[in-house]
Amino acid sequence: xxxxxxxxxxxxxxxxxxxxxxxxxxxxxxxxxxxxxxxxxxxxxxxxxxxxxxxxxxxxxxxxxxxxxxxxxxxxxxxxxxxxxxxxxxxxxxxxxxxxxxxxxxxxxxxxxxxxxxxxxxxxxxxxxxxxxxxxxxxxxxxxxxxxxxxxxxxxxxxxxxxxxxxxxxxxxxxxxxxxxxxxxxxxxxxxxxxxxxxxxxxxxxxxxxxxxxxxxxxxxxxxxxxxxxxxxxxxxxxxxxxxxxxxxxxxxxxxxxxxxxxxxxxxxxxxxxxxxxxxxxxxxxxxxxxxxxxxxxxxxxxxxxxxxxxxxxxxxxxxxxxx
Amino acid sequence: xxxxxxxxxxxxxxxxxxxxxxxxxxxxxxxxxxxxxxxxxxxxxxxxxxxxxxxxxxxxxxxxxxxxxxxxxxxxxxxxxxxxxxxxxxxxxxxxxxxxxxxxxxxxxxxxxxxxxxxxxxxxxxxxxxxxxxxxxxxxxxxxxxxxxxxxxxxxxxxxxxxxxxxxxxxxxxxxxxxxxxxxxxxxxxxxxxxxxxxxxxxxxxxxxxxxxxxxxxxxxxxxxxxxxxxxxxxxxxxxxxxxxxxxxxxxxxxxxxxxxxxxxxxxxxxxxxxxxxxxxxxxxxxxxxxxxxxxxxxxxxxxxxxxxxxxx
Ligand SMILES: Cc1ncc(C[n+]2csc(CCOP(=O)(O)OP(=O)(O)O)c2C)c(N)n1
Ligand SMILES: [Mg+2]
Numbered sequence: 001x002x003x004x005x006x007x008x009x010x011x012x013x014x015x016x017x018x019x020x021x022x023x024x025x026x027x028x029x030x031x032x033x034x035x036x037x038x039x040x041x042x043x044x045x046x047x048x049x050x051x052x053x054x055x056x057x058x059x060x061x062x063x064x065x066x067x068x069x070x071x072x073x074x075x076x077x078x079x080x081x082x083x084x085x086x087x088x089x090x091x092x093x094x095x096x097x098x099x100x101x102x103x104x105x106x107x108x109x110x111x112x113x114x115x116x117x118x119x120x121x122x123x124x125x126x127x128x129x130x131x132x133x134x135x136x137x138x139x140x141x142x143x144x145x146x147x148x149x150x151x152x153x154x155x156x157x158x159x160x161x162x163x164x165x166x167x168x169x170x171x172x173x174x175x176x177x178x179x180x181x182x183x184x185x186x187x188x189x190x191x192x193x194x195x196x197x198x199x200x201x202x203x204x205x206x207x208x209x210x211x212x213x214x215x216x217x218x219x220x221x222x223x224x225x226x227x228x229x230x231x232x233x234x235x236x237x238x239x240x241x242x243x244x245x246x247x248x249x250x251x252x253x254x255x256x257x258x259x260x261x262x263x264x265x266x267x268x269x270x271x272x273x274x275x276x277x278x279x280x281x282x283x284x285x286x287x288x289x290x291x292x293x294x295x296x297x298x299x300x301x302x303x304x305x306x307x308x309x310x311x312x313x314x315x316x317x318x319x320x321x322x323x324x
Numbered sequence: 325x326x327x328x329x330x331x332x333x334x335x336x337x338x339x340x341x342x343x344x345x346x347x348x349x350x351x352x353x354x355x356x357x358x359x360x361x362x363x364x365x366x367x368x369x370x371x372x373x374x375x376x377x378x379x380x381x382x383x384x385x386x387x388x389x390x391x392x393x394x395x396x397x398x399x400x401x402x403x404x405x406x407x408x409x410x411x412x413x414x415x416x417x418x419x420x421x422x423x424x425x426x427x428x429x430x431x432x433x434x435x436x437x438x439x440x441x442x443x444x445x446x447x448x449x450x451x452x453x454x455x456x457x458x459x460x461x462x463x464x465x466x467x468x469x470x471x472x473x474x475x476x477x478x479x480x481x482x483x484x485x486x487x488x489x490x491x492x493x494x495x496x497x498x499x500x501x502x503x504x505x506x507x508x509x510x511x512x513x514x515x516x517x518x519x520x521x522x523x524x525x526x527x528x529x530x531x532x533x534x535x536x537x538x539x540x541x542x543x544x545x546x547x548x549x550x551x552x553x554x555x556x557x558x559x560x561x562x563x564x565x566x567x568x569x570x571x572x573x574x575x576x577x578x579x580x581x582x583x584x585x586x587x588x589x590x591x592x593x594x595x596x597x598x599x600x601x602x603x604x605x606x607x608x609x610x611x612x613x614x615x616x617x618x619x620x621x622x623x624x625x626x627x628x629x630x631x632x633x634x635x636x637x
Contacts, residue, residue, distance in 0.1 A: 029500065034501035034572075034573060056499075057472050057499055057507075088439070088473070122358055123359075123409065123420055124359070125387075125419065125436050127422075127436040127440070128436055293632060296635065298417060299358065299421070299422075300409030300410075300420065300625070300626040302626045307632070
């Protein structure tokens with residue numbers, strides 16, 4: 001098993017897809033010759049020739065051509081460099097890609113994968129800091145995944161490319177150069193969906209995804225040192241979402257459910273997770289939703305730090321929650 | 325001592341370069357964080373073009389906007405403070421390097437979305453038509469931004485309604501790490517403006533006097549109701565797209581050639597020939613920049629308790 005960091009794992013997954021599926025294309029701004037602004041697509045252009053190429057700064061055309069090529073049987077993998085840049089081109093996903101299979105009664109399809117990355121990093125400006133996954137989970141017809149580890153990133157990318165629906169993969173750039181991990185690279189492409197129990201404990205179920213997973217796990221470990229064990233359920237796939245696993249876990253943890261994400265709370269996907277649990281009748285007592293404050297994200301780290309939950313704040317909130 | 329003509333231009337360009345070089349230093353020292361886009365090598369554009377604007381005119385720039393803000397008259401200390409996340413910054417640290425504004429100085433903002441500010445300039449000109457001010461608007465963006473749909477829409481909007489907008493395209497040949505020549509078939513970017521009926525010209529963007537006279541001519545025309553104009557400034561950045569970009573995509577020969585073409589080297593050579601003490605000019609700029617940076621560094625950081633203020637009216 002190769003030892004890979006997150007960026008390396010995505011690169012390996014892309015390489016595998018380009019090798020196994022001759023109908024794949026990989027394109028976006030700076031992805032080919034420069035190998036991506038975060039180095040994720042390094043060397044793929046060298047090995048796959050004109051199936052990997054750089055594009056103009058034209059997000060609308062990147063997504064729109066992916067839709068058109070996918071309708072004709074290609075399997076494009078395209079990059080939107082920052083999730084914030086989706087917003088200049090969303091028509092192509094929401095009005096276009098998401099409708100194709102449904103309205104044509106399956107006669108047409110748009111099996112494309114959009115890779116992007118999101119979230120805040122030190123001093124990133126308000127237009128480079130947003131967590132936008134909930135915009136996409138609100139759109140029926142799109143698939144959404146937010147991985148957190150090299151293995152997870154590898155598996156999600158392969159599953160996304162093999163999936164016959166349009167899939168948006170949200171990385172978090174602060175994870176790219178993280179610790180290396182042994183990554184199992186050979187297995188059959190897994191169907192999309194599913195979740196992973198990252199730790200178990202009886203006091204509550206904490207659902208989370210993406211980069212937040214690491215902060216939640218760190219907070220849960222600290223809480224355990226204080227004698228309170230919680231279950232952490234990581235749900236990288238937000239569509240399809242593993243509600244069943246959540247409900248099972250909540251039922252096993254006294255009906256207590258917390259959801260933590262980096263996106264701001266109002267309209268965040270955490271609300272959907274909580275309401276589904278409520279509808280399933282598994283909740284007992286009040287649930288906890290934890291995310292960024294409902295405001296814009298300022299560049300100054302002193303300000304951003306006050307708005308986005310860190311390990312310390314998650315610990316404080318979970319402590320209050322589990323003792324309530 | 326007040327300098328005039330080429331000496332004043334050199335000083336103005338040095339103020340920008342010294343500011344940018346100071347940022348590089350602060351970044352290295354860990355005082356300045358995040359993605360920072362320097363305009364080292366591109367100083368002639370802002371110095372020449374901003375001279376054509378009056379106080380009431382509007383300017384919309386990009387993340388590579390420090391030089392434009394400085395040329396517009398934004399003082400250095402609150403600019404440093406902004407980038408350093410200090411409470412005394414022009415936006416109290418909320419904008420940062422890539423997205424601050426200083427409306428008091430006619431600097432209506434950087435933008436971190438490529439092409440994002442171009443239609444704002446068209447709107448500012450539209451407002452000028454209705455508020456009786458006679459304001460014109462200027463917007464500056466890169467070569468790569470020409471491939472953004474929003475820019476094409478904004479340019480046609482201005483053309484269709486004869487709005488007084490100056491579109492300045494700083495062509496430094498690269499869009500991040502990708503050369504513009506690989507991303508267009510027709511490298512004459514001015515043709516896109518011409519096709520929309522917008523007066524357009526491509527000029528040496530490293531000559532501040534030429535930039536000033538060209539932009540002033542179009543500004544006068546715009547004030548006279550003759551509509552928008554497009555000026556392509558041929559220039560180069562001597563540094564990476566952002567601090568940390570090691571520029572593997574550029575050859576040594578190209579960088580050397582750019583080093584000869586860049587505005588400060590050229591202006592210095594020309595002035596030195598006529599006996600001007602150009603080192604004194606550089607020193608004056610560096611002293612001012614050093615003092616401003618030192619003061620800003622001592623300023624208090626933005627107060628976390630204020631982080632939620634100003635979201636709504
Ligand atoms: C809509 C959008 N797409 C992509 C980016 C990422 N990006 C930032 S700067 C840049 C290159 C812009 O090149 P150019 O317009 O030539 O300006 P320069 O940086 O050379 O001044 C890109 C692709 C962005 N900020 N916004
Ligand atoms: Mg450029």
